Structure formats: structure tokens, C-alpha cells
Amino acid sequence: MPLLHIALRAGKPEAYRKALCDNLYRALRETFNVPEDDEFMVITEHDAANFRYSPTYLGVARSDDLVFIQITANNTRTLEQKKALYQRITQLLGENPGVRPEDVFISLVEVAKENWSFGHGLAQYA
Incomplete structure (x- = not known):
């Protein structure tokens, strides 16, 4: 049950944001064996003052x-x-909505199965 938080600069159209979510879900299904209907994502958009990154860290030329x-x-x-997963995400986002590989930054946070509650105050995986 992955939970995704996607952060980007404000101003991208709805179709762009939808393509991000659709292709992230596809990559998870193909590489992480995520079951159908297991889709939980949130997108946050930020103005320039609240979106900071290194444009050159580790030799990667990032853009806005x-x-x-x-x-x-x-x-x-x-x-x-x-x-x-990292490769498939980068490939799919490059195809649609057209994100450059240099502009795909992925962080994977792993947790124990008992650290989830999907509702009703229950630990469904515990």
C-alpha cells in the first residue's frame, strides 16, 4: 500500500497532474506488485519561494x-x-507528461506493515 506525495511548482495544467498520477500508479503496479484499486496520492503545488532544490547536486542538471x-x-x-521502480517511473513520466529524467526526484520511505491504518482505527496489516 504505497502512499505518494508529489510536490511540484505551481502552474501545471490538470492533464499534466493527472498524467503524473496515472503513470506513477502504473509504475507501482508493474514493478512493486501493487494491487488494483490500491491508489493513494496527493499533489502539492508550490510557488517559487517555497520550492527549493539544488540545480546541480550529484551532477544532475535540474530545472524548475x-x-x-x-x-x-x-x-x-x-x-x-x-x-x-525508479527506472520505470522515469521512463513513463518522460513519455507523459514529458518530465525530463533529470527532473524526476524519488525518495522511498520504507515502513513496517503494522505502521498502517486504512480506516476504522485498525492496523489492517498487523
Whole structure:
């Protein structure tokens, strides 16, 4: 059950934001074995003063089209699955909505299965 937080500069059209979500969900389904209907994402948009990043850290030439993607997921995936996810996200977002590979920034936060509650105050995975 991944939970995604997507942060970007304000001003992108609805179709752009929809393509981000659709392709992130597709990449998760293809590489992380996320089941159908397991889709939880939030997008936040920020003005320039509230969106800071290094344009050159680790030799990556980032632009104002940078997209931060934070994925919180169970700590059950292999290193190979994680690498496949990063590659697939970058590929799909490049195709639609056209995000440059340099502007895809992914952070994976892994948690134990008992750290989720999907409603009703229950720990469904515990």
C-alpha cells in the first residue's frame, strides 16, 4: 500500500497532474506488485519561494520542472524491485507528461506493515 506525495511548482495544467498520477500508479503496479484499486496520492503545488532544490547536486542538471516524489511503502521490496521502480517511473513520466529524467526526484520511505491504518482505527496489516 504505497502512499505518494508529489510536490511540484505551481502552474501545471490538470492533464499534466493527472498524467503524473496515472503513470506513477502504473509504475507501482508493474514493478512493486501493487494491487488494483490500491491508489493513494496527493499533489502539492508550490510557488517559487517555497520550492527549493539544488540545480546541480550529484551532477544532475535540474530545472524548475523538478518533481519530488516521496513514496511511503512496506519494507518488503528487493533492491532489484526498487531500481526497476525508479527506472520505470522515469521512463513513463518522460513519455507523459514529458518530465525530463533529470527532473524526476524519488525518495522511498520504507515502513513496517503494522505502521498502517486504512480506516476504522485498525492496523489492517498487523
